Amino acid sequence: MADLKSELKKIRAQRIDTRSAPPRAAREQRPTESRRDRGETAVLRTLQPAPATDESAKGVCGPRRDSGIGAAVSMQKVARLASPVPTVFKPLTKSGLLRQKLYRDPADWVACGVNTQMESASVLRHVDIVIGLDFGTSYTKAAVGFMDKIYPVTWEGVSLAVPSFLLASEYTVGPLGDAMFGQHPACRLDEFATDLKLPFLQPGASAPSIARAAVFLGMVLGYIRAWVFRYHSKKLSGATIRWQLNLGAPCNGMESERIVKAYERLADMAWVLSMHPDGRKFITAESHASASLPGPPCADLIARTICPEFVAQMAGYMASPQRVRGLHALIDVGGGTVDIVTFNVHAIEDEDTFPFLVPEVRPLGTHALSHNRLTDIEEPATAADYDELDPVPEAEEFAARAGIGIGHVRERDALFSQSVSKSVRSVFATTKARRYRLSDAWAGGVRTFFTGGGSSVGLYQDAIARAHLPGTGGLLIRPLPLHPRLDGLPLDSGQYQRVSVACGLAQDSFTLARIIAANEVEDDTPVMYQTADRPDRDDIYG
Structure with a gap:
């Protein structure tokens, strides 16, 4: 028994020694040595405290301000006490509708957007118009490009929101099933469709999710055509319009075929619904979503492209002297x-x-x-x-x-x-x-x-x-930088950041840069040269 007690004491002592933390200097030095021994100094250096450079504290950020984050609480203390940052993005709980004051009934001229051509269209002259569509979680932005100019779309025909180039990505479904932009003053919370983009942030958006979003984008496309007819009819002079649609996707979207397919189906379905007499009804969208194809191709839509948003954003920079x-x-x-x-x-x-x-x-x-x-x-x-x-x-x-x-x-x-x-x-x-x-x-x-x-x-x-x-x-x-072809709406640099994706997308997909997906780019690995064995002296002179 005495021997058993002595052995238990030794085990407890070993446990205490194992759990005791090494001195701080040793804790910091050990990983440094091991990583350097493995040749990982490039990764290690990212973890070492270093003062921010002047450039990193300037530019659009302005001088770096202390927001009180560091002084408020230790990072280690927060990590122990608080729940982690949510990794699955869920809609916020909504207790009411807060944007009903921004609703307006569509202007009379919006109704003509169900058509793809103006009444005076002539087959003797054609104009290509590219729609750049940035479908966002909070706001949707759009621009049209034609005749070597890019025009941001404004939404004053269906919304009272300011600035006018932002449209909330939401709609109301009325008692008869008709969708209306924004939050109708008489609608209930259960008649309100929002968070339309969330299913597309992960691969595998469901058919009902695509249908809900397609109703909204169908209304958006119809409005864009009506907006072009109203504000640019003189430039078009009765020409037949050949439409092109570029829809933005996340920067990693091209790495996932499922994401690309979801966006392609969304774009095709939205275009079909935009011309359908009952396209604003969710039941119509559901019927298209359940079909094997979103609908027959439209002769007036000559091209539809899913493009990474960042490529569109860089379009202005690529055309600038910077x-x-x-x-x-x-x-x-x-x-x-x-x-x-x-x-x-x-x-x-x-x-x-x-x-x-x-x-x-x-x-x-x-x-x-x-x-x-x-x-x-x-x-x-x-x-x-x-x-x-x-x-x-x-x-x-x-x-x-x-x-x-x-x-x-x-x-x-x-x-x-x-x-x-x-x-x-x-x-x-x-x-x-x-x-x-x-x-x-x-x-x-x-x-x-x-x-x-x-x-x-x-x-x-x-x-x-x-x-x-x-x-x-x-x-x-x-x-x-602002796109050099931007026209029609005076935007400062801060405002342009909000519509840069749409403006970049509003140009022919052939003029956008060539994209090489990350999974097609080989790693940059060191080239190992083999040194030839030096001949022995006796082999040379023997």
């Missing part, structure tokens, strides 16, 4: 996701070419930010009174409007900011480690376009500034 070749990056903060992609700008036989290096889409957009702030609160119904389509407020204003504690919001923001930083850091670390190891940009700075509706939110600006990246040059943050 263009340079080499490693670039784009960070697009949208309503549902943050799209991060590194890519190379170069030309093959005088054709602009974009090889994707590391595309990543994370559910960390502005809707996700609001959802994260409302995680772990005791009274979700009170917080749900916040309108998620409003510009995202800073932590103090959000807490006051949502009726929750500022401490809770700051803790959730700290965790969310850490997730954004980690995603940014991961993309650049992978790019440096095995996709474009020897780019001059790692020393001189990676040209990074920071755009999207959420790019003005301080949390995202701070998160990017805090993401420790490989190399010494940091990020050269800048906004997207």
